[in-house]
Amino acid sequence: MCNVFLLWSAAELHFPESPVSRMRSRVSSMAAGSSVEWLKSVKGVILDMCGVLYDSGERGGQAIHGSREAVRRLMASGLTVRFCTNETQNTRERFVQKLRVMGFDISVSHVFSPAPALIHILRERGLRPRLLVHDDLIPEFDGVDMSSPNCVVIGDAADNFSYQNLNEAFRVLIGLEKPLLFSLGQGRYYKETDGLKLDVGVFMKALEYACDVQAEVVGKPSAEFFQTVLSDMKLQPHEVVMIGDDLLNDVGGAQRCGMKGLQVRTGKYRPSDEQHPSVRADAYVDDLAAAVNAILTDH
């Protein structure tokens, strides 16, 4: 692990506007002072994956320009690096394999995704799920008792979010004395190579409204989920920075746990994120390559 003083490349980082001026400005030098003080204590980096490392889409998607090299440099730097994804369209093993095909050499044990965390909860609480998930996630549930379901689990089911499947999940829920809904993440949408697509959070809200319940979210931005990653890193929240394209689930979720949150301007990023009324990233970065350049400058 590397504890050296980290400096950010001034040209590549945009710090949030001041609440007073609402004017965006580039940090022109390290004289920006207190804005970058926190960088000194960063010992670890958590990377979101989809929209940061790659854009998903047909044939697994494609790496974002410069991100393969950026991940390689970061992992060689001595900083503690983990990957944290709400990806639920594959088992974790298949997902990592897909990333390898795209040129990312990542260990399965360094990737944190919602399904394994959920299965732990199901076993702990003796729950039998009805699944509304992507076909390719189903092997993750091998050995889980799914008879007489007493809860519903939704993931990013994509085309499986048909009217018929939603009705079936709804009927299980409404038939329970106390409907219990787990959602693997609560994202609004994500970017695939052919455009923006609705994410699981949208269907979570749909079923919440239908049954007048509140889902339990497993995955980002759940504090428990982030805490599992921090425990594995053996670092304190203030020592870690989360880099993501999702302002609310990556940046906001990490900040609520005491971490710093950086938003990259790739993936689902939209310029209006920088004027969000309640969540403000600690810095906005053009892409992962720029973020890693900044982290490792003078390193």
Add this chain to the structure above:
Amino acid sequence: MCNVFLLWSAAELHFPESPVSRMRSRVSSMAAGSSVEWLKSVKGVILDMCGVLYDSGERGGQAIHGSREAVRRLMASGLTVRFCTNETQNTRERFVQKLRVMGFDISVSHVFSPAPALIHILRERGLRPRLLVHDDLIPEFDGVDMSSPNCVVIGDAADNFSYQNLNEAFRVLIGLEKPLLFSLGQGRYYKETDGLKLDVGVFMKALEYACDVQAEVVGKPSAEFFQTVLSDMKLQPHEVVMIGDDLLNDVGGAQRCGMKGLQVRTGKYRPSDEQHPSVRADAYVDDLAAAVNAILTDH
């Protein structure tokens, strides 16, 4: 129009429990006193249709036992009767035709449904909709400009609520400078002959969350929509009772307009409705036949 004193058949009506005792009780006689005082001034009745007159389903659904005769008796009574539906799976004309096949002789001009009300709004505000509605509703939009959409309209699209169609509606919305979403009703679910099905409100909530907007609801429980019906009846709200199976959209909506609201125990009614924390019907009735019996007793 008939202004006679109306009496309810005590055996057929259940008045809500007192907030203190939370014990359900039948009204055993007209000595219940103030609970039924309001009945004296009822001059008109608004009937919800699906779940009150019929259960929808294959081949148009089927009439609820006793409801045909009940509607006939009510219309012959001299009370002013209107029909108010959030049905958006057919044009109003086809819908009334479907009801005729089921044995209900209803005039199109007495039926109030969301699509004609919405089209009036679109024309008034110069809006061009992207539709996510049932195929059979589309003819209602004949002559409406749908080029370069600047709003999205969702109705009870049923099987058209596919992941692909939802994504397409979402992309139109998120591409607008200020996303504008109209929802034809906001129901949670309804009952078809083969079970409960998700209603348009569920998908409204989904798109609201995806785009961080609030939809404009056209249809029940919108006060403007109920007001249109009252204007046509030429009656004041306190003179009218709404009979529906939907506690929130029929009963609650009517009550917020100053009408009385009765819930029938057919259609989507669930026993837990009678313990709802915020909406309480002025009376609960087993079915439409029982309600009309009660209205017309001693009449």
